[in-house]
Every structure is written in C-alpha cells, then in structure tokens.
C-alpha cells in the first residue's frame with residue numbers, strides 16, 4: 112500500500128492529486144478504521160472498492176519509488192503471564208525500529224488505532240481478525256509520517272527509537288475483563304501496562320525524551336493514558352503526548368439522538384473500562400462521559416498536543432450521520448463526498464466544527480499544550496507522508512505552518528503551536544479524503 116502511494120506521488124503529475132486522495136482514503140479507511148467500518152455503527156465501505164481500482168493501475172510504478180520502511184513484528188510472549196492478551200488469548204505485539212545517533216535515547220510509542228467493539232457479534236468478528244489476535248497480524252508494518260525513518264519526511268523524530276504497539280483489545284487499551292461464555296479477553300489495560308513495562312526494560316527507562324502518540328482509537332488511548340505514561344518515568348525524562356484524530360465528540364446526530372454515546376456506553380460496559388478511566392473525570396462524571404476526550408483533556412497534567420480535522424470524516428460518517436440516524440439516506444451522498452452536501456447539511460458540519468473548537472477552549476489556555484485543528488475532511492494526518500511531511504509536497508498547513516513543523520515546534524519548545532483554522536472552505540492546503 113505504502114509503496115503504491117510513493118509511486119503515485121512520484122510518477123504521475125496530472126493524476127497526482129485525485130490518485131493521492133483515493134489512496135489516502137484507502138489507506139486511512141483500510142488501516143485505521145476498517146474494523147469500525149466493518150463492525151461499527153455504520154457499515155459503508157467505499158474505500159475497499161476504490162483501493163482495488165487504484166492498485167491495479169499503479170502496480171508497476173511502485174517498484175521505482177523509494178519503499179517505506181517495513182518494520183517487523185515482535186510477539187511479546189512474556190506478557191501472557193500477566194494476563195496481557197489479545198481478545199482471543201494470543202500474546203500482544205509491537206513493532207520496533209531502534210533509534211540512532213542523537214535520537215538514540217529518545218522514544219516514540221505509538222498506539223495503533225482501529226475502531227472498537229461493543230457487542231458479542233462485533234467482538235466475535237474482531238476476535239477473528241488482526242484486531243483481536245496476534246496470530247492474524249501483519250508480520251511487518253510500514254512506518255510513515257511521524258514514524259518515518261526519513262530525515263526529509265520526519266526531521267524531528269526520524270532517528271528516535273520508534274515503537275508501534277498493536278491494538279488487539281477492542282477498547283482503546285483500557286478494558287479489563289473476561290467473557291467466559293464467548294471466550295473474549297478484554298485486557299487492553301494489561302496490554303498497555305505490560306508492553307510499556309517491557310519497553311522500559313529494553314532501554315526506555317533511561318530515555319531523556321519520550322512521546323506517546325496514536326491515531327483514531329489509538330488517539331483516544333493516548334488521551335486516556337497520557338498521565339499514566341508520564342508516571343512510568345523519572346522526572347528527568349521529558350514526557351509528552353500527541354493524539355491524532357482522537358477528539359471524538361459527544362455529539363447529537365442528525366436524528367437528534369446520540370449514536371456515539373450509546374456506542375461508547377456499550378463498549379465501556381462490556382469491556383470493563385470504568386476502573387481505568389482518568390480518576391479526575393470519574394470523580395465527577397459517569398463512566399461513559401469519561402470515555403469522551405472532551406471531559407478528560409482539561410484534567411491531563413502531561414503536555415499534550417491535539418491534532419484533529421474539524422470535519423473528522425470518521426465522526427461525520429459514524430457519529431454525526433450514521434446509517435441508523437439517517438434512515439431516509441438523506442446524508443448518504445454528502446457523507447462520502449463533501450461536494451454533495453447541501454446548504455443545510457453544510458450548516459450542520461459547520462456547527463460540528465464549532466463544537467470541536469469550543470471543546471478545546473479551556474485546553475488551549477494551558478501553555479504546555481499544543482493544538483492543530485484544521486478545516487479538512489480527513490481522519491488521521493500524522494502517519495502518512497502526504498499529510499505529515501512538508502517534503503512530500505506540502506502537508507496541510509495553518510498560516511503556512513504544516514503539521515510536522517507544528518508538532519516539532521511544540522515538542523521542542525521552539526515556538527507556540529496552537530492553531531485553529533478558519534471554517535471550510537477557506538483552507539487550500541487540505542488533503543481531503545471525501
């Protein structure tokens with residue numbers, strides 16, 4: 112997939128943008144959110160259809176372009192003793208590319224995303240996929256964007272130790288329980304704990320800089336676990352967190368209900384998430400509310416950067432206008448093609464953006480936090496060269512500052528990085544995926 116993307120970028124100027132967008136859609140829908148699309152609130156899947164068409168057309172070009180770094184999997188068998196297992200009882204896993212040079216003592220820990228499961232049917236499906244079993248995971252993964260080893264694509268983090276922890280629990284690394292009848296292990300919190308402890312034992316404990324990152328369900332996991340991550344380190348370690356597309360809003364859907372809230376409520380109940388939610392939140396709110404970032408972000412003590420598209424495509428499709436809330440299909444076209452949205456639909460989308468902006472108002476008052484809310488139709492922007500790197504042809508930018516630069520400026524304290532874009536369609540730098 113990544114190789115094809117590189118080929119497309121390098122080889123076909125006239126087709127570059129449409130093909131790139133199609134690829135972004137395919138990669139994002141395929142890698143971050145496929146599980147949610149298969150099992151979630153909505154089951155539309157345009158990404159797969161388009162992906163097939165694209166890959167047929169571009170296969171030969173792929174070989175010519177620079178291949179992305181493929182990083183092999185490590186199965187963490189020792190974690191099983193601590194009960195840290197994937198949904199089907201197999202050991203958890205991670206991918207590790209060692210740092211070098213000046214990055215030798217710095218670490219990025221990336222929590223993989225990919226939806227959730229909220230009922231027996233959905234969890235059964237998940238358990239027999241790469242999202243629920245390390246037996247079924249890819250044996251290697253491409254590291255791109257913030258995980259890239261290329262100094263051009265990723266100037267601030269390319270030489271750090273970079274780790275991707277695979278997601279195989281179904282509740283953003285936060286569940287605890289066992290469903291004996293169905294044989295579901297809900298051990299997200301144990302996977303988080305055992306894997307981070309393992310990384311500490313292989314060198315991370317003496318790190319001078321660390322960054323916890325993740326996208327989508329992984330971005331939510333970052334928000335939930337950020338302060339716990341900080342607590343693993345000595346005060347001499349700089350610890351920060353970065354959540355990409357993790358700002359899932361407790362929004363009213365187009366039928367006046369709260370689809371995502373009821374979905375989250377089921378996840379929290381089924382997977383025993385409550386004890387692992389941030390205590391500052393559960394002390395004052397119900398547990399489902401504490402699975403929503405808006406009720407957690409103001410209480411996070413560790414510096415954290417929130418990167419999110421204001422028109423988060425996953426949220427439009429699965430939270431704002433899921434099929435269940437749109438029985439007449441009035442949103443079907445708009446949901447997969449922003450140009451097909453009528454005036455009243457666009458007003459609802461603008462209102463969604465305003466809710467997101469309002470959600471981060473208190474958060475942005477903290478000096479140590481960072482923010483990049485751009486007015487693009489996207490979901491996950493930090494792990495692909497085209498949306499992360501200036502070198503790949505210009506990442507989305509706000510006031511001429513791109514995403515990689517903003518996150519780097521914030522991490523290293525080079526400059527303040529708190530940017531909120533003007534409303535759609537003012538931003539010509541977007542990589543829209545619908």
Ligand SMILES: *[C@@H]1O[C@H](CO)[C@@H](O)[C@H](O)[C@H]1NC(C)=O
Pocket residue numbers: 209210215216272314
């Ligand atoms: C960093 O480099 C030193 C030697 O220069 C080596 O002993 C150490 O293991 C390296 N650390 C990591 C995390 O790779």
Ligand SMILES: *[C@@H]1O[C@H](CO)[C@@H](O)[C@H](O)[C@H]1NC(C)=O
Pocket residue numbers: 448449450451
């Ligand atoms: C998106 O919608 C516009 C306006 O309805 C239409 O002209 C265009 O063909 C659509 N694009 C796709 C890819 O369906």
